[in-house]
Amino acid sequence: xxxxxxxxxxxxxxxxxxxxxxxxxxITLIAGAVIxxxxxDGSLFFPLEPFACLLLFEGAATLMVAHSGMGGQRVLRxxxxxxxALAAVLILAGQHDGDIVLSIIxxxxxxxxGSLQIASALVVRYQRWRPALVGGxxxxxxxxxxxxxxxxxxxxxxxxxxxxxLAFAGWNMFILANRVKRAAxxxxxxxxxxxxxxxxxxxxxxxxxxxxxxxEKALTVHVWTPVGSAPGETLSRPVINRYIAAxxxxxxxxTGHAALESPGGIYISLYPAVxxxxxxxxxxxxxxxxxxxxxxxxxxxxxxxxxxxWCPSTRQVRIxxxxxxxxxxxxETYRLNTDYNLTHRxxxxxxxxxxxxxxxxxxxxxxxxxxxxxAMGKLMSTPELWVALQIRKRAETMAWTPGLVLDxxxxxxMLADPRPTGWLNTLSRALNxxxxxxxxxxxxxRGEGISGDECTAPRERK
Numbered sequence: 408x409x410x411x412x413x414x415x416x417x418x419x420x421x422x423x424x425x426x427x428x429x430x431x432x433x434i435t436l437i438a439g440a441v442i443x444x445x446x447x448d449g450s451l452f453f454p455l456e457p458f459a460c461l462l463l464f465e466g467a468a469t470l471m472v473a474h475s476g477m478g479g480q481r482v483l484r485x486x487x488x489x490x491x492a493l494a495a496v497l498i499l500a501g502q503h504d505g506d507i508v509l510s511i512i513x514x515x516x517x518x519x520x521g522s523l524q525i526a527s528a529l530v531v532r533y534q535r536w537r538p539a540l541v542g543g544x545x546x547x548x549x550x551x552x553x554x555x556x557x558x559x560x561x562x563x564x565x566x567x568x569x570x571x572x573l574a575f576a577g578w579n580m581f582i583l584a585n586r587v588k589r590a591a592x593x594x595x596x597x598x599x600x601x602x603x604x605x606x607x608x609x610x611x612x613x614x615x616x617x618x619x620x621x622x623e624k625a626l627t628v629h630v631w632t633p634v635g636s637a638p639g640e641t642l643s644r645p646v647i648n649r650y651i652a653a654x655x656x657x658x659x660x661x662t663g664h665a666a667l668e669s670p671g672g673i674y675i676s677l678y679p680a681v682x683x684x685x686x687x688x689x690x691x692x693x694x695x696x697x698x699x700x701x702x703x704x705x706x707x708x709x710x711x712x713x714x715x716x717w718c719p720s721t722r723q724v725r726i727x728x729x730x731x732x733x734x735x736x737x738x739e740t741y742r743l744n745t746d747y748n749l750t751h752r753x754x755x756x757x758x759x760x761x762x763x764x765x766x767x768x769x770x771x772x773x774x775x776x777x778x779x780x781x782a783m784g785k786l787m788s789t790p791e792l793w794v795a796l797q798i799r800k801r802a803e804t805m806a807w808t809p810g811l812v813l814d815x816x817x818x819x820x821m822l823a824d825p826r827p828t829g830w831l832n833t834l835s836r837a838l839n840x841x842x843x844x845x846x847x848x849x850x851x852x853r854g855e856g857i858s859g860d861e862c863t864a865p866r867e868r869k
Contacts, residue, residue, distance in 0.1 A: 408796050409579045412786060415822055417768020418587060424779045425588045432581030439573030446563030446570065453566050459498035466491030469790050484790055498565055506561040513568055514553035521546030527805040531750050533696040539804050615824050618725055624670045625725040626734075626765055628758060628816040629710060630809050633663040635721035650810040662749075663809035665758040666720070668710050669765070671731045673738050676707040677757045679747045696751030696806070704747030724816040728773065728823045729765040737764035755807035759799075762816060769823040791821040 413421060421428070442453050469488030473481055494512075497505035525543035528536040549571070553564065619625040633653035642654050652662045666676035680703040683693065693700055707713040714720065738761065746752055774782035786792060795818035802811045 408576065408792070409583045411792070411796055411799060412783075413583060413587070414763050414767055415770040415786060415819075416782060417771040419768060420771030420775055420779070420782070421587045425584045427779070428584035428587065429581055432577045432579075432584055434577070435573050435580060436577030439570045439575075439577055441570075442566050442573065443570030446566035447558050453569075455498055455565060458565070458569070459495045462491050462498070463495035466493075466495060472790060484794065487790065487793055494565075506564050510553045510561045510564045513564060514550045516550075517546045517553065518550035521550065524804050530694055531696050531805060533751055533804070533806075614826060615727065616826065618820070618824070619727050623725075623727060625727050626670070626729045626762075627668045628724040628726075628762060628812065629666045629668060629676075629720035630722040630724075630813040630816075631664040631718070632721045632809060632813070633661045636661050636663050636718065650808055652808075664717075665755045665809045665812045666707070666710065666713065667758045667761050667765075669729075669731060669734055671735065673731075673734055674707065674709045675738060675741075675757055675761045676710075676713055677704050677745075677747060677752070677754045678707060679703070680705045680745075683749065693749045694806075696748055700750075701746045701748050701752075704745045704752075706742060706745065722813055724813065724820055726766070726816075726820045726823050728769045730767065730769070731765075733767050734761060734765040737761055750806035753807065755809050755812045756802075758812050759802065759807050759815060762812075762819065766819055766823050770825075773825070785825070786822065789822060789825065791818040794818040795822065 445452050466488045469484055469491065473484035473488055494509060497509050521543040523543075524539055524546065528540040528543065533539075553567070632649065633651070634648050640656060642648075642656070644654075647653075652660045654660055664676075664678070666674065668674050683702065710720075741757070741761070744752075770786055771782060774785060795815060798811055798815045798818065802808070802815070
């Protein structure tokens with residue numbers, strides 16, 4: 408999470424606060440260790456009930472705004488909100504059975520995530536696959552720790568998770584605070600060198616009511632979904648078709664495509680110069696992100712040319728608050744290498760890295776006049792940060808695909824172009840709907856006519 412936060416806040420914004428970050432990292436690390444150790448003997452000093460109330464509030468607030476998301480973003484919101492609410496209810500139940508259920512849930516989550524990370528590391532063999540492999544083994548060890556009752560007989564499940572989370576977050580914050588102190592560029596951007604921002608003044612607007620209009624200057628992420636770009640009718644496999652590949656009735660695999668376009672004339676669309684054999688047998692071999700699978704690639708000149716030769720993009724995500732200067736600096740370096748690799752350096756990974764370069768410091772520019780901790784609080788309280796974090800983690804340990812880029816761009820657009828507080832607006836709309844229905848019911852009971860606007864409330868429920 409810290410890496411993504413540093414990308415969004417920016418090195419220039421964070422450099423003057425590295426001491427505070429390091430202190431906060433130490434405090435968080437020590438607090439996590441104390442909470443974890445406290446839970447080992449089964450006699451808890453940590454107040455679970457207030458923590459469960461906060462968890463329930465966060466879960467309910469996330470569920471209230473979940474419907475406003477799109478695609479996988481909406482699904483992840485519902486998963487997060489339901490998980491937090493369920494955990495809070497089990498904690499407040501105060502029964503031994505609730506502790507056992509929580510231990511099983513946490514153990515299964517660690518087991519599934521660790522197994523998936525190990526499998527993807529062994530199959531894809533990306534650059535840091537060995538540390539990821541070790542991380543997967545650690546997650547499986549934690550799963551075993553949650554499954555067995557010793558030493559706290561399941562009573563310490565919640566403090567274990569909270570303590571581990573705080574300890575890892577504090578350690579990462581401490582390490583990255585030291586990097587911020589020494590770094591000339593954002594440590595979250597994998598060593599890319601960026602120019603200083605030419606225009607450092609914050610935007611006049613810090614919140615927008617919706618996405619950019621067609622005539623607004625905005626960065627555009629184009630996505631050709633696997634189903635939308637397939638030559639024929641595809642087999643019905645919803646999750647696989649969206650995030651991995653679509654297969655038509657002849658067995659031809661379509662992985663889709665992604666590109667990025669800026670108003671300044673930059674167009675990033677990497678494509679293999681020679682058509683790759685995507686038959687099922689060859690496709691399995693090409694999944695490895697190793698140098699022997701590199702093939703010559705080429706960058707398309709512009710969107711108009713590419714869409715004319717192929718077809719228009721099926722989805723677009725537009726973002727106002729970005730840096731053309733940083734995007735140009737990234738592009739001048741990245742375009743020198745035209746190698747293409749299906750899982751390591753493909754169209755989607757190119758767009759994801761370019762998008763992060765363009766959005767570097769975008770949130771910091773919005774909130775620099777209001778102070779560091781207010782900016783951090785605003786960023787941490789936005790549900791899309793958690794969504795973007797989960798997508799980025801999965802893509803980095805497996806491979807970037809057009810479907811993941813689409814959901815990632817949507818989540819980052821909500822962070823870079825923030826909307827007014829979502830759950831407050833949703834609560835206001837819910838109360839207004841309840842008031843309108845109550846008024847309509849009272850008028851109907853009195854035999855009065857109901858206006859056309861009042862009749863729309865029941866139809867909104869469908």
